[in-house]
Amino acid sequence: MLNLRLYMLQRLTALVMVPLVIGHLAMMIYAIQDGLTVGEILQRTQGSVAWFCFYGLFVVAVSVHGSIGFRVILHEWANLRGRALDLVTLATGIGLLILGSRAVWAVTFAELAS
Amino acid sequence: MTSKDDVLSVSVWRQTDDETGTFQQFDVPRQESQTVLDIVSYIQQNLDSTLTYRFACRVGMCGSCAMMVNGEPRWTCRTHVQKAAVDGKLQIAPLRNLPVIKDLVTDMDPFFDKWTKAEGVHHPSATRHDAIVPVDTTTAQRTIANEGIECINCAICYAACDTVSGNGDYLGPAALQRAWTLVNDERDGGHETVLDAVSQNDGCHNCHSMGSCTHYCPNELNPMKAIAGLKRETAKSWLKW
Ligand code: SF4
Ligand code: SF4
Ligand code: FES
Numbered sequence: 001m002l003n004l005r006l007y008m009l010q011r012l013t014a015l016v017m018v019p020l021v022i023g024h025l026a027m028m029i030y031a032i033q034d035g036l037t038v039g040e041i042l043q044r045t046q047g048s049v050a051w052f053c054f055y056g057l058f059v060v061a062v063s064v065h066g067s068i069g070f071r072v073i074l075h076e077w078a079n080l081r082g083r084a085l086d087l088v089t090l091a092t093g094i095g096l097l098i099l100g101s102r103a104v105w106a107v108t109f110a111e112l113a114s
Numbered sequence: 115m116t117s118k119d120d121v122l123s124v125s126v127w128r129q130t131d132d133e134t135g136t137f138q139q140f141d142v143p144r145q146e147s148q149t150v151l152d153i154v155s156y157i158q159q160n161l162d163s164t165l166t167y168r169f170a171c172r173v174g175m176c177g178s179c180a181m182m183v184n185g186e187p188r189w190t191c192r193t194h195v196q197k198a199a200v201d202g203k204l205q206i207a208p209l210r211n212l213p214v215i216k217d218l219v220t221d222m223d224p225f226f227d228k229w230t231k232a233e234g235v236h237h238p239s240a241t242r243h244d245a246i247v248p249v250d251t252t253t254a255q256r257t258i259a260n261e262g263i264e265c266i267n268c269a270i271c272y273a274a275c276d277t278v279s280g281n282g283d284y285l286g287p288a289a290l291q292r293a294w295t296l297v298n299d300e301r302d303g304g305h306e307t308v309l310d311a312v313s314q315n316d317g318c319h320n321c322h323s324m325g326s327c328t329h330y331c332p333n334e335l336n337p338m339k340a341i342a343g344l345k346r347e348t349a350k351s352w353l354k355w
Binding site (some may be wrong): 001002003004005006007008011072075076077 | 265277280281283314315316317319320345348349352354
């Protein structure tokens with residue numbers, strides 16, 4: 001149920017996520033030094049191509065990584081297989097991608113676009 | 115007079131029909147250096163001749179006597195009762211992860227079919243007309259190949275593997291270890307074929323590297339390490355591609 005391609009995708013997305021998680025945590029620690037406000041976060045992220053790319057990449061990696069991991073759990077613990085398993089994997093990936101992209105868009109360019 | 119220490123309380127799996135079965139209780143006299151296989155043989159010879167089990171060599175060579183002993187997969191001919199019994203009790207059941215034919219005998223077909231599916235067969239690289247090429251036994255690659263060749267096909271690792279329990283199609287530790295041995299055998303002409311076979315849906319990439327196989331292998335082989343080798347090699351070829 002995990003072939004070489006899915007395995008590699010999961011490992012590579014894990015590799016991508018390592019620096020992103022560290023960057024995210026470092027930023028959190030730095031940002032809350034003197035309290036945390038919505039305004040402060042938005043000020044940093046709004047209109048920022050860099051943060052858009054940072055979290056955009058994060059969301060893509062999480063969607064791929066998470067859906068493959070979820071696939072393994074569903075297969076081994078719920079005995080889901082074949083086409084149903086492929087469809088649920090795909091749906092999970094797309095679902096995560098939509099949710100994540102919406103959030104990234106909301107804190108970067110949503111206001112500016114409207 | 116027999117004391118409690120002279121008798122072992124043994125519960126043995128008996129198949130009642132195709133689907134299910136139940137444990138049956140026997141009291142077996144203790145003897146020095148008794149193995150679990152001795153216990154099963156005693157029951158069959160003296161207490162209930164309908165008990166079905168499988169063995170051949172009795173010296174840890176043939177790999178046919180594996181059973182679950184107190185819930186753990188063991189080669190029964192080389193497992194001393196003294197070590198395996200808990201509080202003077204022994205529970206003996208057929209190997210996990212395989213269909214039961216009767217009592218303690220499992221159907222090993224799925225196990226061996228997976229050896230073939232993993233291309234764990236010899237792929238000739240020369241013909242009988244070619245000169246015999248000596249194998250240098252000192253190379254690093256030959257050392258890796260040698261690590262797996264003492265496998266006796268007992269399916270103990272297969273019974274110990276939780277991934278096989280969760281995914282009945284997973285090729286399992288023994289077949290994959292054989293595949294890795296072939297990939298490192300210079301006489302084998304099918305390295306690509308083997309790597310391709312273990313990269314499919316139920317191949318080596320499903321292993322969770324928890325190591326039950328290595329923990330239980332009675333010959334102290336290391337299928338988990340072999341599978342890690344397969345993952346590494348297949349990943350390398352994927353990146354090149
Ligand atoms: S290390 Fe892999 S093959 Fe061995 S028992 Fe665990 S999942 Fe099975
Ligand atoms: S690897 Fe070890 S446990 Fe598995 S079949 Fe071979 S000898 Fe038995
Ligand atoms: S009877 Fe042959 S290995 Fe136990």
